[in-house]
Amino acid sequence: MSVTAQVEAWMRAHRDEVLGWRRHIHAHPELSNQEHQTTEFLATVLRAHGFEPVLFPGTGLMVDIGPNDTERVAFRADIDALPLPESTGLEFSSLNDGISHACGHDVHTTVVLALACALADVELEYGVRMIFQPAEEVMDGGAEEVIRCGVLNGVHSIFALHVEPKLRVGRIGIRAGAITSASDVIDIVVHGPGGHTSRPHLSADVIYGLGALATQLPALLSRRVDPRTGTVLVFGQIESGIAPNAMPDTGRLRGTLRTADIHTWRTMEPLLSELIGQVLAPTGCSHTLEYTRGVPPVLNDDVATALFAAAGKRMDPQSIVESPQSSGGEDFSWYLEHVPGSMARLGCWSGEGDRHDLHQGDLLVDEGAITVGVSVFAALLDEYSAAP
Template sequence: MSIASLVDDWLTTHRDEVIGWRRHLHAHPELSNQERQTTEFLATVLRAHGLEPVLFPTTGLMVDIGPDTDQRIAFRADIDALPITEVTGLECSSLNPGVAHACGHDVHTTIVLALACALADADLPHGVRMLFQPAEEIVDGGAEDVIAWGGLEGVSSIFAVHVEPKLRVGRIGVRTGAITSATDIIELEVHGPGGHSSRPHLSADVIYALGALATQLPALLSRRVDPRSGTVLVFGQVDAGYAPNAIPETGRITGTLRTADHTTWRTFEPLLRELIGQVLAPTGCSYELTYHRGVPPVLNDDVATSLLAAAGRSGDPQAVVEAPQSSGGEDFSWYLERVPGAMARLGCWSGEGDRQDLHQGDLVVDENAIFVGARLFAAVIDEYCAVPEQRA
């Protein structure tokens, strides 16, 4: 019997139990690096199925299943939630005020948890590792911590999915190369002597300077980087001033800088400093730039992506579609800096009502996506073991 068939039978038998796990996780969301109850819940379920999870030093855990092979195949789930108020009205709505699984991490976690429990007693031909990673939602991401804790030791390939509410449940979006973007945060503080608004010529106008940055910096950047790189700079916050007739001495503007090109990402900070200096030079204002380097783009390996697509088609020849490249960031990219692998988009729209979006308090996920994801990962194991070069 194939691994996919074995897992499919287990999922059919344990469907209500699996849905119960997801609803428990959904009702008890925890923020990044605070996922203590989540970690305890996962460990309890895994141990109840005869597995021996290894807890990470802070939160999160991993568990190995199958033979102790030199090169394991890994599946990653992110377990943290967002500082968002849920407004779905579901019976399993968040019991933690101001915190919600509005990015579908409860679904990702349940997929990998169900896969682990389904395989607990299986005679696997190859070693498998399940990674339950904390803190995906913060800027640096928890993936680097998991790597430092040994999460990738002995791993030859790694896979993940991310729910996609724009895609109907049952569909699996794949893409070779960049499927997400590098995401950095920039904070600019602009300084000038300030003064009365009736005499702007006697001051350096911080408000004017912030306006110039907000409009000119994205435009200049678009002329200094390859337009095929998918680079976009957007400011989301401007803060300055205290009275309508006073030019303030300081102001602040913050935003995100994104690109799908790894090489371009490496050049951002010095280029940005050059352009900021050029924009502000005529204003007489000085500035301080705080540049928070985030995550690189998720660059799906071509062989791993082909394997993922083949696994998706094994259950439904029409399931696999091409995923668009996203400007969102994902710290799964740090794993792919070290081992080949791929991430897929997992359809979670029921087909009824409006298509929603991630990071919104009204996100509702079709729970059938859990079973599509677990079957997909099971088929990945079959495909991986069927091709010798995958295990080289």
């Protein structure tokens, strides 16, 4: 009997138990690097199914399944929540004020947890590793830390799913190459001698300099960077001054720089610093730039993505759709710097009502997505067994 058939049979028998896990995790969200109760809950469930999970320093854990004399296929779940109040009205809404699983990590975690438990009595041809990673939602992600802990030792490929409320349940969105973007934070402080608005010629106009940067920097980047890289600079914060007739001596401009091209990402900081200096030169203002590198784009491996597509078609020939490239960041990218793998989009819209967005307190996820996620991961294991 195939792995998929055995896992799906287990899911039918344990559906209510699995939904209970998801609802418990959803009701008890924890912020990045604070996922202590979540880690303990996962460890308790895994131990009850005969596993000996390995705890990471701080929070998070992993568990190995199957033979130890082969390289492993890894599946990654992220376990942290967001500092957002929940407004879904669900009976199992967040019990932690101001914190919610508004990005669907409770679903990701449940999928990998259920897959692990379903595989407890399955005869596997090769090893599998389940990674429950903390701190995906913070810069620059918890993936690097768990990689340093050795989670990729002996791993030849890695896979992940991310819920997508724009896709109906049953659909899996795949994309070879960049499926997400790099996301860096830009913090520019502009300096100049202040003064009075009646004598602007005696000072450097910090406000004017900030305005020039806000309008000219994005335009200049579009002429210095290949537009096919999807490079976008957007400012979300500008602040300066305390009075209408006083010219301030400092001001601040903050935003994000995103790109789908990893080579462009690696050259952005010196280019941006150069352009800022050129824009401000006529004003007489100086500046300091704090450039905080985030995560690289998730670059899905062609072969791993093809395996995802084949796995989805095993489950349902109509399940696979092409996913658009997102401007969001995802620290799954760090794993793909070391081993090939792929992240796919897991449809979670019920087909009725509004399609709620990620990172919003009203995000609703159809729980049927959990069964789909477990099935497609199981089908991936069958694809590996069938591969020459």
